[in-house]
Amino acid sequence: DAGVIQSPRHEVTEMGQEVTLRCKPISGHNSLFWYRQTMMRGLELLIYFNNNVPIDDSGMPEDRFSAKMPNASFSTLKIQPSEPRDSAVYFCASSWSARGSWETQYFGPGTRLLVL
Amino acid sequence: GNSVTQMEGPVTLSEEAFLTINCTYTATGYPSLFWYVQYPGEGLQLLLKATKADDKGSNKGFEATYRKETTSFHLEKGSVQVSDSAVYFCALSGPHTGGFKTIFGAGTRLFVKA
Numbered sequence: 001d002a003g004v005i006q007s008p009r010h011e012v013t014e015m016g017q018e019v020t021l022r023c024k025p026i027s028g029h030n031s032l033f034w035y036r037q038t039m040m041r042g043l044e045l046l047i048y049f050n051n052n053v054p055i056d057d058s059g060m061p062e063d064r065f066s067a068k069m070p071n072a073s074f075s076t077l078k079i080q081p082s083e084p085r086d087s088a089v090y091f092c093a094s095s096w097s098a099r100g101s102w103e104t105q106y107f108g109p110g111t112r113l114l115v116l
Numbered sequence: 117g118n119s120v121t122q123m124e125g126p127v128t129l130s131e132e133a134f135l136t137i138n139c140t141y142t143a144t145g146y147p148s149l150f151w152y153v154q155y156p157g158e159g160l161q162l163l164l165k166a167t168k169a170d171d172k173g174s175n176k177g178f179e180a181t182y183r184k185e186t187t188s189f190h191l192e193k194g195s196v197q198v199s200d201s202a203v204y205f206c207a208l209s210g211p212h213t214g215g216f217k218t219i220f221g222a223g224t225r226l227f228v229k230a
Binding site: 048104 | 158159160161165
């Protein structure tokens with residue numbers, strides 16, 4: 001069974017460019033999470049979806065960041081315009097979540113983003 | 117609010133030493149507790165979990181017991197190996213963490229020397 005798939009695995013771009021990160025969750029999972037990890041700030045939850053609906057985007061740093069989940073098998077995180085301080089590892093995770101059940105999150109391998 | 121506090125790292129041990137990584141939590145209600153591990157260059161993966169008080173989670177020689185009276189979930193291993201070098205995250209999730217969120221600790225980096 002395939003795990004969470006993220007693409008690209010590495011991205012190097014210049015300041016001001018648009019960056020799009022992609023995620024395919026595990027089939028059958030109904031919750032999807034986007035995280036950012038840096039040495040300075042650790043692991044931060046950016047946004048999460050349940051049944052393709054954004055539930056909490058309070059972690060999105062600013063309007064330059066946007067996320068979509070058009071269907072149960074695909075999500076994107078977009079940064080426009082990108083800035084050097086956005087350099088980080090971005091993780092996507094998925095889980096099966098329901099009232100009364102708080103299940104394990106399965107993480108993808110991450111996208112390592114470097115903004116020059 | 118809900119939060120997780122774990123001991124700061126890095127923790128450096130020799131092979132076959134005993135490991136303890138402390139984790140305490142603050143939560144409303146009765147959350148599930150988790151330990152995740154992140155190996156270099158990879159995403160986090162579940163190491164073990166416990167869903168109610170006094171439960172013991174175990175995997176790959178690691179153990180942690182859900183202690184409600186002390187609000188703790190300390191990670192232990194009797195004899196560490198070089199391959200255990202990684203970052204370990206304590207986490208909680210439950211009905212009062214804002215829907216379906218998991219609250220992660222800051223992570224503790226473990227180095228094991230041969």
